[in-house]
Amino acid sequence: MPTLVMKFGGTSVANLDRIARAAKRVAVEVANGYDVIVIVSAMSGKTNELVGWVNETSPLYDAREYDAIVSSGENVTAGLMALRLQEMDIPARSWQGWQVPVMTTSAHSSARIEDIPTDNLAAKFNEGMKVAVVAGFQGVSPEGRITTLGRGGSDTTAVAFAAAFEAERCDIYTDVDGVYTTDPRITSKARKLDKIAFEEMLELASLGAKVLQTRSVELAMRYKVRLRVLSSFEEPSASAGTLVCDEEEIMESNVVAGVAYSRDEAKMTLISVADRPGIAAAIFGPLSEAGVNVDMIVQNISEEGRTDMTFSCPVDQVMRAEKAMQEAKDKGDINYHDLIADEGVAKVSVVGIGMRSHTGVAAKMFRVLSNEGVNIKVITTSEIKISVLIDRKYMELAVQALHDAFELDKAG
Secondary structure, eight states: OEEEEEEGGGGGGGHHHHHHHHHHHHHHHHHHTTTTEEEEEEEEHHHHHHHHHHHOOTTOOOOOHHHHHHHHHHHHHHHHHHHHHHHHHHOEEEHHHHHHHOOESSOOSSSSSOOOOOHHHHHHHTTTTTEEEETTTEEEOSOOOEEHHHHTTHHHHHHHHHHHHHOSEEEEESSSOOBSSOOOOOTTTTTBOOOEHHHHHHHHHHTOOTTTHHHHHHHHHTTTOOEEETTTOOOOTTSSSSEEEOGGGSSSSSSSSSSEEEEEEEEEEEEEEEOEEEEEEHHHHHHHHOOOOOOOEEEEEEBBTEEEEEEEEEEEGGHHHHHHHHHHHTTTTTOOEEEEEEEEEEEEEOOGGGGOOOOOOOHHHHHHHHHHTTTOOOEEHHHTEEEEEEGGGGGHHHHHHHHHTTTTSSOO
């Protein structure tokens, strides 16, 4: 039998009615002849409640007990989903991470999946089980303790199962009906994409498109797992959702697939830094140790052996960055005149695999922003992405203008 993996997020299993709706979708796929592996998240809000209880009981908690408690939300949903399917006369069984087993590292609360042996589930499928409902987000450490996989863990679980069982597809049900060319809340012209390449999805996910976690996309790309993102609140159809797949599957696409943005960015500039070998390491080493997530970096041309170094980071990490730089200065590791933080900026990016073979995308982007009177502060590019830092007040205008200029409302 071909295998299909279906993953339901917290909003899709938020209460018994929604679990029943999700179960009906599973029943449709069973009727289509699939052996189905369902991965479930905890009911929405439940994991946060459990985390709250842990913090209230023990602020400096033992991470092993944290995992034992926080993983319980998924166990409840898995059991309820299995019962609901049994009520519909579908042979279903719930599985916790240790029963499969989902073998992970020992890094409690942020473990990585190492291996998923298929023997236990395969034996049950051979005995006539039609649906295995697996609790997402959890696994078992080499020491035999329950582990959890950190943010986006259920998506990662789903992709890992699809890879291990060589599933035909991995369907991720969420509260949005697919991947859009940009945020529909910013422009009404945003269009749902039928297909998007792994690399484009990876860039969009890392730029803040909340549809999929980057970890799960990376895993899907590595094992060539076809992912489909769709809404659990819409009627099922063959064209529903967005397929995230290998770029070979996409015949012709627009040069630009989407426009992404990140609202809460800050631009930080170290004025008058010594221009010598090792200065970048002396600046970005302490920032990394302080947990500052540096994104764009620009160095000015030096004058008389001094230069300015500009970098961007999330707004909520500015104080951390300032503290790290001050400490490095006090130690004598770096010497700078001033550190200026501009917290009123946003990052806007255009993404598309078509850029590899088309020229002029950057020129067009800059011209569009210029026509709208938007000043560009920092630019970075990669093979399939161009990002600019601009004043936050112009962010929505920039997204709309770029979406129009690249005609993203029209199919490729």
